[in-house]
Amino acid sequence: MSARFRPGDAVRVTAERPAISVGRPHIRTPHYVRGQRGTVAEVMGPFRNPEGLAAGEDGLPKQVLYRVRFPQPQLWRGYAGPAGDTLEVEIYEHWLEPAHA
Amino acid sequence: MHDPHDHAHDQGHDHGHDHGHSHGHAPPPDDPSFRSEQALAARALRLLLEEAGVLAPGEVARQIDRMDAITPALGAAVVARAWTDPGFKARLMATPAAACAEMGIDLQGTVLHVVENTASVHNMIVCTLCSCYPKTLLGIPPDWYKSFAYRSRAVIEPRSVLAEFGVTLPDGIEVRVHDSTADLRYLVLPARPAGTEGWSEERLAALVTRDSMIGTAVPAA
Numbered sequence: 001m002s003a004r005f006r007p008g009d010a011v012r013v014t015a016e017r018p019a020i021s022v023g024r025p026h027i028r029t030p031h032y033v034r035g036q037r038g039t040v041a042e043v044m045g046p047f048r049n050p051e052g053l054a055a056g057e058d059g060l061p062k063q064v065l066y067r068v069r070f071p072q073p074q075l076w077r078g079y080a081g082p083a084g085d086t087l088e089v090e091i092y093e094h095w096l097e098p099a100h101a
Numbered sequence: 102m103h104d105p106h107d108h109a110h111d112q113g114h115d116h117g118h119d120h121g122h123s124h125g126h127a128p129p130p131d132d133p134s135f136r137s138e139q140a141l142a143a144r145a146l147r148l149l150l151e152e153a154g155v156l157a158p159g160e161v162a163r164q165i166d167r168m169d170a171i172t173p174a175l176g177a178a179v180v181a182r183a184w185t186d187p188g189f190k191a192r193l194m195a196t197p198a199a200a201c202a203e204m205g206i207d208l209q210g211t212v213l214h215v216v217e218n219t220a221s222v223h224n225m226i227v228c229t230l231c232s233c234y235p236k237t238l239l240g241i242p243p244d245w246y247k248s249f250a251y252r253s254r255a256v257i258e259p260r261s262v263l264a265e266f267g268v269t270l271p272d273g274i275e276v277r278v279h280d281s282t283a284d285l286r287y288l289v290l291p292a293r294p295a296g297t298e299g300w301s302e303e304r305l306a307a308l309v310t311r312d313s314m315i316g317t318a319v320p321a322a
Contacts, residue, residue, distance in 0.1 A: 028282045029282070032229075044214075044284070065285075076257050079257075080258060081260045086276075089279075090280075
């Protein structure tokens with residue numbers, strides 16, 4: 001299966017996915033990165049979708065999983081460390097959209 | 102409800118081996134004197150699953166023994182090999198499971214991802230959603246790794262957390278926190294300490310602590 005994004009691509013994490021959230025509480029996208037802009041660090045390949053697996057389904061179709069990198073000062077107002085500190089989170093493709101500079 | 106504990110997101114590939122249940126308790130799980138409501142429920146469920154043929158008799162106990170036998174020494178041996186053998190290190194970074202298999206280590210389906218500490222980047226691992234941890238390589242995680250305090254503070258103020266662990270890094274080194282939220286399990290490959298030239302793998306492995314493979318410590322000679 002082909003990946004929609006490549007390393008270095010600017011992406012945004014979808015802010016809300018009510019169609020997924022309602023009655024489907026098992027979501028691996030942490031709240032603190034929802035709506036945030038980041039950069040694809042690495043494409044990790046397809047994995048079964050945990051939102052389906054947790055509901056007793058087969059988790060298919062698989063979703064491409066990415067490691068997405070965020071600048072820490074962007075995530076946390078008043079971040080105490082240097083501007084170059086980063087955070088990486090694993091995000092499945094259906095939670096990502098292209099971001100423009 | 103967002104259950105902060107260890108559950109189904111690993112279904113389909115590693116069946117919870119990497120999750121945060123603590124098996125380090127004194128009485129074995131089937132000790133009849135262990136009579137909490139949870140213990141009774143777990144025993145009843147196990148018996149039902151055995152009766153239905155889903156689990157073989159003794160399978161749960163064998164898996165617990167298997168997990169209890171894994172200690173951070175396994176990870177330390179992998180790190181020491183990577184420090185002394187550049188070819189192995191390259192394979193460990195590219196295909197971690199195959200590299201571990203070379204050393205006779207079975208990751209049992211864990212999708213390991215190795216992050217290397219360098220002169221410019223220090224990596225640190227946390228799972229904010231539950232307590233994902235590379236159990237098949239490092240064994241049972243420390244209690245603090247599963248604590249709400251670590252799980253929240255490691256992402257928001259990693260340098261303060263590191264300082265409390267005794268690690269102070271200059272501003273010129275990027276602190277890169279990895280939130281282990283999904284299918285990957287992370288191993289930090291620490292930097293080999295200066296002054297260890299010519300050391301054997303065994304001697305090097307003794308420097309590699311569990312915390313240094315989580316990124317909350319730095320090995321020193």
